[in-house]
Amino acid sequence: MPNFENRDDRPFGGRLGGRFGGHMGGRCGMMGEGRQGAVRHGNMYRFMVPVIAVSLMKLGKAHGYQIAQEAAKLAVTEGPMDAAGVYRVLRRMEAMGFVHSEWDTSGSGPAKREYMMSEEGMMQMERLMLKLKGIAAELKSLLDTYEGLLEKS
Numbered sequence: 001m002p003n004f005e006n007r008d009d010r011p012f013g014g015r016l017g018g019r020f021g022g023h024m025g026g027r028c029g030m031m032g033e034g035r036q037g038a039v040r041h042g043n044m045y046r047f048m049v050p051v052i053a054v055s056l057m058k059l060g061k062a063h064g065y066q067i068a069q070e071a072a073k074l075a076v077t078e079g080p081m082d083a084a085g086v087y088r089v090l091r092r093m094e095a096m097g098f099v100h101s102e103w104d105t106s107g108s109g110p111a112k113r114e115y116m117m118s119e120e121g122m123m124q125m126e127r128l129m130l131k132l133k134g135i136a137a138e139l140k141s142l143l144d145t146y147e148g149l150l151e152k153s
Helices: 045-059 064-074 083-095 119-152
Strands: 099-104 112-117
Touching (some): 045 064, 045 083, 083 099
Antiparallel strands (some): 099 112
């Protein structure tokens, strides 16, 4: 069964490895699509998946553009979120069964794809958020140690 961390069926793109499951600098996929420095803070493109998933959970059912707008509010990077990357992540998440989509033909203009989280996607998000909470605690410990060292000097 694929999951958000499965190295063979990853929705993140880019190279995986290391403690955080991704390489945190240089060239990357998804956000940077091979461009150097596409996202600041060490190319934290991996955070697109939880940001997009939480945005979709908040919206319930939404078009890709709406998801991208909501995700931009939650982004954990300094630079803007790549809208094309949002669509790539949504397509990969759908291929893995974490997101469902259907065409919305009710409005004027061309049909738009509407996305919603699947039950499997919700379960995967729970697992991923537990992992992110652990990472957040480790980062807090690192920052507290650093601040303690600054206070001593």
